[in-house]
Amino acid sequence: MTFSRIHLPSFIYLYDGGQARTLSLTEIEQYLRTKLRKTQIKIRDDFITHYLSRVSEEGRARAVEGLARAIAFTKVQDLENPKAPSEPAYGEIEYEKRRIMRRESKSFGILYHAFRLQTVFSSLLLGEELSDDQIHIIFTNQLFGTWDENDRRFHARVSVYGIPSLISTTGIVEAPAKPREFYLLKQQYGLSGGDNLTIQKLKEKFKGRFIDYEDERLTEIMKGYVLQAIFFQALGEPFCDHKGCRLYNAHWQEEVIEAQLGAQYEFCKKHEKILMEL
Numbered sequence: 678m679t680f681s682r683i684h685l686p687s688f689i690y691l692y693d694g695g696q697a698r699t700l701s702l703t704e705i706e707q708y709l710r711t712k713l714r715k716t717q718i719k720i721r722d723d724f725i726t727h728y729l730s731r732v733s734e735e736g737r738a739r740a741v742e743g744l745a746r747a748i749a750f751t752k753v754q755d756l757e758n759p760k761a762p763s764e765p766a767y768g769e770i771e772y773e774k775r776r777i778m779r780r781e782s783k784s785f786g787i788l789y790h791a792f793r794l795q796t797v798f799s800s801l802l803l804g805e806e807l808s809d810d811q812i813h814i815i816f817t818n819q820l821f822g823t824w825d826e827n828d829r830r831f832h833a834r835v836s837v838y839g840i841p842s843l844i845s846t847t848g849i850v851e852a853p854a855k856p857r858e859f860y861l862l863k864q865q866y867g868l869s870g871g872d873n874l875t876i877q878k879l880k881e882k883f884k885g886r887f888i889d890y891e892d893e894r895l896t897e898i899m900k901g902y903v904l905q906a907i908f909f910q911a912l913g914e915p916f917c918d919h920k921g922c923r924l925y926n927a928h929w930q931e932e933v934i935e936a937q938l939g940a941q942y943e944f945c946k947k948h949e950k951i952l953m954e955l
């Protein structure tokens with residue numbers, strides 16, 4: 678890798694839509710300042726709220742309507758069918774409207790198509806905000822996924838990188854697999870996922886080995902994902918093969934924990950060196 682290819686943008690925007698008590702964007706911002714001394718980092722409101730704040734009063738109702746429709750269109754309707762979705766139902770659009778107006782803060786069991794959602798968000802970046810001198814990192818509690826051609830189904834993801842990058846606080850809980858024994862025991866108990874008490878017991882047994890909602894380690898873990906988004910834009914490659922490096926592309930919860938919290942060091946030698954350059 679030649680360092681001359683590195684182009685670190687001058688501005689990084691972090692959008693605060695993760696809806697998790699344990700996620701502190703201020704702490705992530707401070708952390709980034711220690712790593713990237715030449716870059717300006719700004720925290721903004723939730724991405725859509727930020728967008729709407731710049732739409733005129735008269736145009737807002739129409740913008741909300743259009744946006745709700747566009748987002749409802751990105752819902753995955755069939756986990757085993759990659760085809761573009763059909764027209765969303767009235768209720769689905771209304772639900773998205775409530776989310777946009779922040780009258781609904783929870784994200785109920787909906788999987789969105791990651792790249793389609795990213796395209797909708799990208800269309801909201803205006804003029805100069807689209808320049809490659811800026812990185813937009815959107816935290817959301819929406820769960821999104823991508824189609825996997827190998828087993829022909831959608832899989833939930835923690836993040837997708839690009840302009841903008843999306844990181845999901847629901848995805849970090851739902852996407853990487855829990856320890857194998859967790860599933861074995863769950864199966865042994867004959868659960869279909871409905872028995873909350875037993876799930877709670879299982880979670881207790883595996884405490885610390887997976888990431889839960891409102892996990893106290895969430896901010897620390899998310900620092901690595903933010904850096905992956907930055908590396909994607911600066912170098913075109915967000916990931917590292919090194920299991921102890923924060924840029925490791927983890928598929929298991931235990932790998933996430935190892936990469937983001939476990940190792941004695943934050944980055945492998947190569948990425949440590951690149952960060953020094955930045």
Ligand SMILES: [Zn+2]
Binds near residue numbers: 917918924947948
């Ligand atoms: Zn690395």
